[in-house]
Amino acid sequence: MIVALNNKCNLNKEEFTIYQQQLQEIKTDIDLILCPSNIYLDKVNLTNMKLGAQNVSDKECGAYTGEVSASQLKSLDVLYCLVGHSERRLYQQETNEQIKDKVKRLLSCNIIPILCIGETEQERNSHQEKQVIEKDLKEVLQELTPVEQQKIVIAYEPIWSIGTGIIPTTEEISEIIEFIKTKYPHNKVLYGGSANEKNIDELKSIPNLDGYLVGGLSLKPEQLKIFLKKLKN
Ligand code: 13P
Numbered sequence: 001m002i003v004a005l006n007n008k009c010n011l012n013k014e015e016f017t018i019y020q021q022q023l024q025e026i027k028t029d030i031d032l033i034l035c036p037s038n039i040y041l042d043k044v045n046l047t048n049m050k051l052g053a054q055n056v057s058d059k060e061c062g063a064y065t066g067e068v069s070a071s072q073l074k075s076l077d078v079l080y081c082l083v084g085h086s087e088r089r090l091y092q093q094e095t096n097e098q099i100k101d102k103v104k105r106l107l108s109c110n111i112i113p114i115l116c117i118g119e120t121e122q123e124r125n126s127h128q129e130k131q132v133i134e135k136d137l138k139e140v141l142q143e144l145t146p147v148e149q150q151k152i153v154i155a156y157e158p159i160w161s162i163g164t165g166i167i168p169t170t171e172e173i174s175e176i177i178e179f180i181k182t183k184y185p186h187n188k189v190l191y192g193g194s195a196n197e198k199n200i201d202e203l204k205s206i207p208n209l210d211g212y213l214v215g216g217l218s219l220k221p222e223q224l225k226i227f228l229k230k231l232k233n
Contacts, residue, residue, distance in 0.1 A: 002153070002190060002211030003228065004033040004052060004114060005218035006082060016040050022221035023049065028228045031211070033080050033114075034218075038068055041076045052080035052114070055088060058101035070105040081106050082213075084140065085116045086159045096139035103140060107148050114153045114213065115140060116192070121160035129158070130179055137184065150186040155213045161193025163216060167203070168193075174206050181208055197226040204231055 011019055016036065023034070026048055034044060035052035044051055057067035073081060083106070084099040103113045117136045119129035133156070141149050156176055161167050168176075173191055180189050192213030195203055203212070212231075217224055 001231065002031045002033065002188065004080070004190065004211070004213045005035060006054060006213060006215045007036045007218055008054070008087070008215055009037060010219055011037070016043070019221065020044065020046060026221070026225055026228065028232065030228055030231065035080070035082055041073070041078060050079045051077055052082065053078050054082050054085070056081050056083065056102050056106055058098045058105065060105065070109040070111055073111060074109040078111055080112045080114055080153070083113045083115050086118060086157060086162060096136060100140045100143065103144070103152065107151065112151055112153060114155050114190070116155045116157050118157040118159050118193070124158065124160060129176065133176065133180065134183065137180070149184070153188045153190060154180055154184065155190040155192050156180065157192035157213065163194065165194050167195070167199055170202055170206050177206060177208050197223045197230065200227050200230045
């Protein structure tokens with residue numbers, strides 16, 4: 001079971017120091033992956049978490065101001081990296097073409113991509129969610145070898161559920177997880193979108209789910225501890 005913590009663009013230096021002390025108190029055998037802002041990647045010193053990044057450049061290296069390359073991440077002991085998060089697709093206009101290149105850069109540096117996919121509210125309302133998911137997965141993964149493809153962790157994050165407190169029903173999530181697993185049976189699949197300590201009892205009943213990608217909850221260590229405890233019970 002994996003729980004990946006996406007801090008997004010949060011925590012100043014002082015806050016991050018305190019946050020890290022709180023995280024260190026967590027004792028669990030669940031695989032925790034901390035994805036802080038890039039500026040803290042080299043400051044993470046936790047024995048109970050693996051390190052993840054939130055983004056990577058689609059270029060190898062060179063004159064790309066503000067970008068961070070996969071090999072730079074690797075040099076900081078980053079083991080996982082989010083790619084294709086809906087916030088980047090929306091605010092940075094990231095395309096599947098770029099996301100595909102990012103996935104390849106990461107794999108060439110032995111970093112596991114956590115590929116985020118999910119439908120908008122409008123797509124859900126017009127029953128297009130499976131089509132959208134299938135298309136995004138295909139466009140990003142189709143050029144990879146089967147061995148490479150199987151390394152990808154897929155995170156199903158319905159966009160309308162991110163940060164809204166609204167989650168799909170367990171039946172709706174199960175249906176999508178089954179759909180993804182039918183097409184990509186060897187990949188780990190996570191759920192993300194308003195997962196928290198209150199709805200985890202419900203979420204953990206979903207079959208075949210390999211874990212969760214949490215945003216807001218990642219910033220609340222006390223609630224996170226409850227979440228992890230409930231997940232295990
Ligand atoms: P929330 O858990 O805050 O809804 O965010 C989910 C997410 O976007 C994780 O990548």
